Amino acid sequence: MNDAAPTRPAPGPATGSTAELVVERPAHGGHFVARHEGRVVFVRHALPGERVRARFTETDDASFWRADVVEVLEESPHRVRHPWPQADALRAAASGRHPVGGAEFGHIDLAEQRRVKAAIFEEQLARLARTERTITVEPALGESADGLGWRTRAAFAVDRGGRLAMHVHRSHDVVRVREMPLAVSAVNGLRLWEVDLTGMARVDVAVPSGGGDPLVLLVPADGTTPRRTAGVASAISGASVGVLDPESGRVQRLSGRTWLQEQVLGTGYRVTGAGFWQIHRSAPEVLVGAVLDGLQPAAGERVADLYAGAGLFTVALADAVGPEGSVLSVEGSSGTSRDARRNLHGRDHVVIEQGRVDAVLGHRRDPQDVVLLDPPRAGAGRTVVRQVIDARPRAVGYVSCDPASFARDLGYFLGAGWTLDALRVFDLYPHTHHMESFARLLPPAA
Ligand SMILES: C[S@@+](CC[C@H](N)C(=O)[O-])C[C@H]1O[C@@H](n2cnc3c(N)ncnc32)[C@H](O)[C@@H]1O
CATH class of the missing domain: 2.40.50.140 (Nucleic acid-binding proteins)
Incomplete structure (x- = not known):
């Protein structure tokens, strides 16, 4: 002992x-x-x-x-000189402050940012999936030369003085902000930094990717009166305004609408205020293109769209397989799933299931020709990968916003004899370390 x-x-x-x-x-x-x-x-x-x-x-x-x-x-x-003074570590340090989070690669030229992201992706693949791959990170369609003006969603804090602020990285501390250069101009056009936000804990702003009126969601701090919240809302012009309950995701309307009308490749999508939508203004188009090119869904095929959100990919897949085919669309959040139901209305060959993917696949064991996964940052996990393999698809598409969880899940597929047949990585988050990828995985030959 x-x-x-x-x-x-x-x-x-x-x-x-x-x-x-x-x-x-x-x-x-x-x-x-x-x-x-x-x-x-x-x-x-x-x-x-x-x-x-x-x-x-x-x-x-x-x-x-x-x-x-x-x-x-x-x-x-x-x-290079960081394009956002409040996120610039060097300028912040010179004035005794901490930089705000959210643009931690802004000091790197854009081409090098993409090479750095490629190196990180390659390292995650090697470490977690034991796979060697040379990666080129593709810029988004129509990306601006400076990589600014792309965020259609932004979440702000409010400082003690009631002014618009953002969090310091891994900290509860907040720093007052004005323009947010990564955001589309409609976010900055609201000039929220001029509004007295006293009583609010958080302010979220969303703008349709194709343009249109923003939606501002106020999250009041504990103890704030409805009258105070209404006062803040009345000081915001040029946007719909609602109150968001962050626990339930419910939005109470104060003015205008509680949802956004998105438009992608000629299809309209309704997205509730707090519901998921891709953040980069070009991301919906880039990713729908990658999914259709990569999976080539054919008329009459059976497809599952897992982690389907408001149905961005479900619509495209449903139109590709046509009424002789079928699409199972699974989304966990009830509000977002309600959006999917509206967005898929009239496409009778689509079945929408609201629930956890593992629970839904636990009781629906139908074979599929193609399965698409687009999980949140944590990835799909071993159980869901097993369930997908058990559906015996001819191909799996995996859209991911996190190379580490993707590489881990890829390892599960490879361990079952599957192949990583194609991989594209997109720079849909310039000036940050984030990236988005699409992979095509193929089963072992029968
Ligand atoms: C990265 S988003 C993708 C949404 C959609 N594919 C899109 O591109 O708009 C992931 C989605 O999965 C949902 N989600 C998270 N965990 C889930 C789970 N265990 N089961 C079902 N859906 C889940 C989230 O609510 C979110 O809408």
Whole structure:
């Protein structure tokens, strides 16, 4: 028996202290790897090859520490001036502030951002799916040269003075903001930074991807009176305004509509205020194109669209297979599933099921010709992958917003003898570390 006390790792440097670091390579999650006192440090706002001074932000974990760049001592040729002053770590540090989160790659030129994302995707595939692949990250259709003005959805905090703000990365602290350069102009056109938002905890803004009036959702702080909320709403012009209950996702109308009318490739979609919709203004078109090109659904085929949201892909798949075919569309959120029902109205060969994908596939074991998965960031998981394989499709399409969960799920398919037949990665989140991918997976030959 060993009764010696477990050895505690030596305490890390104090948070707030700084050290000089040499930056090695990108890592998943918007960080770059450096080493200090034998420990891995995940550094934000850096670039490979740089020598930087970084301020430690978290040092209590035994296996790694976190830090933010505050000064660049030897600069990468790919470093550029950050287009968003409040998200720029260097300008924030110079004025004793922390940068807001949400544009952690803004200091990197766009072409290099895409190369960094490709390297991260390749690393996740190698580590979690044991698959070597060379990846090229494609820009979105019609992307602006500066990579700005693409977000059709934005969530803001409110500071103690009742002004529009955003959160500092991994913190409850907020920083007052004005223009949000990643957002489409209709978001900034509301000039919410001029509105007294006292009493609100959060303000969400959504704009239809093809243009149109924005929808502003107010989330009142505990104890705020309905009169105060109505007062805030009356100070917002040029938008529909509702009150969002973040627990239930329900929206109470204050003015205008509680939903958005989206338009993609000639089809109209209704999306409730709090319901899921792709964020980049070109994402719906880019992804519908990738899914149809990649899966080639044919007339008469049986298709399942899992994690279907308001039916973005269900409509396209239903039209491709036609009335002789069938589509099973599964979505967990009740509000979004109601939208899907409206958006698919009149397409009688579509069955919409509201519920968890694993539960629905647990009782519906119909064979499918094609299955499309578009899970949230956590991925589909082992059970759902097994259920999909059991449906014996000729092909699976997997749309993903997270290379790590995708690579893990891909590993389950590969372990069952499937092949990664095609993979496209899209830069649908410029100036952030996020990316979107579409993969075509094929079963083992019979
Ligand atoms: C990434 S979104 C994709 C939505 C849709 N495919 C689109 O592109 O608009 C994921 C969707 O899955 C839903 N969802 C999350 N977990 C789920 C689960 N376990 N079962 C069913 N749906 C789920 C979410 O509500 C969300 O609408």
